Amino acid sequence: MCAVHESRRTDPDARIHAHDVQQKDRSTVAAGSARPTSRDVAQAAGVSQAAVSLVLGDKWRGRVSEPTADRVREAARELGYRPNLAARNLRLGSTRTVLLVVPALTTEFFAGVYTGAARVAAEHGFGVVLYPSPEGIGPARDPFASAQAALDGVIASSMAADALTAIRGDQLPLVMLDSDPDGSTGAATVNLDIRDGVRQVAEHLLGLGHRSFLHLAADIPSWTFEVRARELAEQLAAVPGTALRTAPAPISIDGALTAATAALSAPGPRPTALVCDDDKLAAGAYKAARRLGLRIPEDLSVTGLDDLALATALDPELTTVRLDAELFGERGMQALLAVLESRTPPRDDIPVTLVTRGSTAPPGAP
Amino acid sequence: MCAVHESRRTDPDARIHAHDVQQKDRSTVAAGSARPTSRDVAQAAGVSQAAVSLVLGDKWRGRVSEPTADRVREAARELGYRPNLAARNLRLGSTRTVLLVVPALTTEFFAGVYTGAARVAAEHGFGVVLYPSPEGIGPARDPFASAQAALDGVIASSMAADALTAIRGDQLPLVMLDSDPDGSTGAATVNLDIRDGVRQVAEHLLGLGHRSFLHLAADIPSWTFEVRARELAEQLAAVPGTALRTAPAPISIDGALTAATAALSAPGPRPTALVCDDDKLAAGAYKAARRLGLRIPEDLSVTGLDDLALATALDPELTTVRLDAELFGERGMQALLAVLESRTPPRDDIPVTLVTRGSTAPPGAP
DNA sequence: CGGGGGAAGTTTTACGTATAACGTCTTTCG
DNA sequence: CGAAAGACGTTATACGTAAAACTTCCCCCG
Structure with missing residues (x-):
């Protein structure tokens, strides 16, 4: 068995020759219009495929001369060469x-x-x-x-x-x-630093003098919204004499309309501030308010979350917490x-900002 | 050389053995935690890599027996095998x-x-x-x-x-x-059959009795919007006694607000119907109308295009042309x-539908 | 003057898959 | 009973790229 191996190893010519013929066939066939490969570029530039890879991969310093590199780049441009990403991905494993x-x-x-x-x-x-x-x-x-x-x-x-x-x-x-x-x-x-967002909203509304709050809450189970609800409750609890009710709603304008209508017409003192978990919810709340004859912001202050285009489409424009999505x-x-890269990513939360617009005012304003 | 071949053929054990060793090396290295390949699956199932490819590629009918195919599938599941898409793409050229x-x-x-x-x-x-x-x-x-x-x-x-x-x-x-x-x-x-969309809008508004129109037009050069403008003009020209003005605006709420405010407070008879190239433009128009003290739909009918969520967020809800984006x-x-697949795709336009809501009414309604 | 070392490439290999081409072994049929 | 035809696989190869390992050639230094 070893002998067999040896005999083949010592006769490389046959092998190489066969390979050559094969390659020639290929390039003749490909001459039609198929996408050029790095080998085509190599042939056009009169270098090996490896040289092409080095030059175009920008790893040629000290390995390929400047004129040759130029020739390769020129040939690549000429042929409209684009590396085959599948092949590259396979090779690189990424x-x-x-x-x-x-x-x-x-x-x-x-x-x-x-x-x-x-x-x-x-x-x-x-x-x-x-x-x-x-x-x-x-x-x-x-x-x-x-x-x-x-x-x-x-x-x-x-x-x-x-x-x-x-x-x-x-x-x-x-x-x-x-x-x-x-x-x-x-x-x-x-x-996102949603906790801070809630703090800013609470501070803003409390500062305006509001004490009776309704939280129009997204009804989907999500860490974000849970934290938000908890933080809002805590912030308000810190101020004596405040009241907070919560109405869950699906995140849609219609859902919010229904939920807000019910909550705002419930017995008991009517809240003067409505904190929404989403700008869409706020849009529904606007419709509910109008239907109930409540003016925004005179009778009801409303805040949102997201700062979508929707926020400025509403009238009055919505006071909301801007999340910088990008x-x-x-x-x-x-x-x-x-x-x-096996580094540890930093763990700082992304700041959010309260954008004050026309939907909030002191309670009982004219 | 032929002799050599013959001798190897008649001694398959040696070959298999050599192959085995090689594979063992590889699998020992890979035994760590690298993603399993089809070869790993093959080894686990006791078949060749080609068989794995056949079975998992669902091309095994008449080439692999049912029990063997099952063994392969089982092994693949066991190892959590997932084909390497880069390799597949390279092989298939697609x-x-x-x-x-x-x-x-x-x-x-x-x-x-x-x-x-x-x-x-x-x-x-x-x-x-x-x-x-x-x-x-x-x-x-x-x-x-x-x-x-x-x-x-x-x-x-x-x-x-x-x-x-x-x-x-x-x-x-x-x-x-x-x-x-x-x-x-x-x-x-x-x-999209935008021409038909415009026809429906024109018909709707003309049917309500409107004769004085303002077209709040997207100011971006686009085939869609050109066709739309032309078709609207043609539709209205077909009815005697109609007037059409056009105000271009950037597609944004603010842009539309500015343009609509200017156009609506221009000298001459005020239009009773406002046709917008986009729901966002309509939202801007709503704000302009409110600022000018115009009631929608009593003093001004408004239509949009797209039927975004925005359309129902507006109050009154917007009459608009629904485009089925999906x-x-x-x-x-x-x-x-x-x-x-080298077939010729059909060339039928996608139908659009007018959604009539609260933003349109006969002119001069109470 | 010998050889160490860089510059400028080239040859070779591996990545993982799909499939064409080739072997066996058994069955069937003229 | 010899061959053709399945059934059930296997072996070998190509896809196009990146990069390690190798080859030349030339220059420079001790």
Whole structure:
């Protein structure tokens, strides 16, 4: 057996010759119009494929002479060469593509998150593919079936727990947006400083003199909204003589309309300030108020959360907490890049700002 | 040499043994935690890698026995095997991924288009990556640099001409959404039936008795909006005694507010009906009307286009033309699939529907 | 003058998959 | 009873790239 091996090794010519012929055939065939490969570029520039890879990969310093490098680049331009990413990905074992999981694309908010993440990603040579998580898209029992791309990492925003385990099972680097920050999942986390947002709202309304509050709360179970409810209660409890009621509502204009109408026409003293978990909820509240003959802000102050385009479409314009969606996406991507490079991502929350507009005023204003 | 071959053939054990050792080395190294490959599955199931590929690729009928196929599937499940898409793409020369180019993600509309396209894509084993075209994202001199994925095709929505040529230069199968339909580009096209949308609006308003119109027009150069303006003019010209003025505005609430305020307070008879090229423009018009003391719909009827969530957030709710964004995306993807399969995509326009709400009424209503 | 060392490449290999081409072994049929 | 035809696999190869390892050639230094 060894002898056999030896005999083949010592006769390389036959091998090489066969290879040559084969290659010639290939290039003749490809001469038609197929996409040029690095080998075609190499042939055009009169160098080896490896040289092309070095030059175009910008790793040629001290390995290829400047004139040769120029020739290669020229040939590549001439042929309109574009590296085959599938091949590159296979070789490198990395796709430089990450998945962004969003709960839905029904508002501009997640569009902003995507935009921010994609911008930072592009700066680092990464791409971002989107996975709107719930129903809506195909079979998709599995996020990764739908994202045809192979992935280097995942940014998951407000994810359901089951989908999360699917991801973790794959051991992919993971960053969670606005999710449980107590480190129980072990994943990196980027949060908006929602607590501070609530503080600012409470301070603003208390400062105007409000004491009777209604919290129009998103009825979806989510860490964000739980924290928000708790913080609001705490802030108000710190001031004597305040009252706080809560009305849950689905995050939709109609849902909010129904819930707000019921809550505002309930017996007992009518609240003078309405704190909404979302700008859409506020929009529903506007309609409820108008239907009940309540003027905003004279009879009822309203605040929102998000600062969507909707906020300035309302009349009066909505006082709301601005979330910088793009910044959120940027930070998420930066955190993921940190994880990918085995660095520890920083854990500072993203600041939010209260935007004061016409929907809030002292209670009982004329 | 022939002798050599013969001797090896008749001594298969040696060969197998050598192979075994090699594999063992590899698997020992990989035993750590690397992702399992089809070879690992093969080893676990006691078959060749080719058999694994056949079974999992569902091409095994008559080539692999049922029990063996089961063993392979079991092993794959056991190991949590997931095919390496980069390798598959390289082998097949196709990525089953298409690019969706959208002008921006600032409204739900394009989110809907994406959702619809992605659903159809998923049903056919395709993925969709998103490219929000203009500024906003990174360097992106070139759409394909940002889309790290290699692409099988492109769906381009309302694209600028220069980006288009970049795409066409790549000879990728292309479908254009709501773009020039005169076939001059040679690309397949899917359009919304905007002409019919305008007809319905005109009919509705004329039927209510309106004769004096203002067209609040999107000031971006786009085939869609040009067609719309022309059709509106034609429809109204068909009825004697009608007047039509046009006010261009940037597509934003503030822009519309400014333009509408100016147009509505211009000298001459005030229009009784305001046709807006976009729901956002309508939102701006609402604010202008309120500021001028005009009641909607009593003093001014307003119509929009899109039927965004915004339309029902307004008070009164906006009469508008509903565009089914998801259907649009679905049709776009179906057309692209047709092109990819060398079929000719159908050229029927997508129907739109007028949704009558509270913002329109007969002129001079109490 | 010998050889160490850099410059400028080239040859070779591996990434993981899909599939064409090739072997066996058993069954069937003329 | 010999061969053709399945059934059930296997072996070998190509996809296009990146990069490690190797080859030349030339210059410079001790």
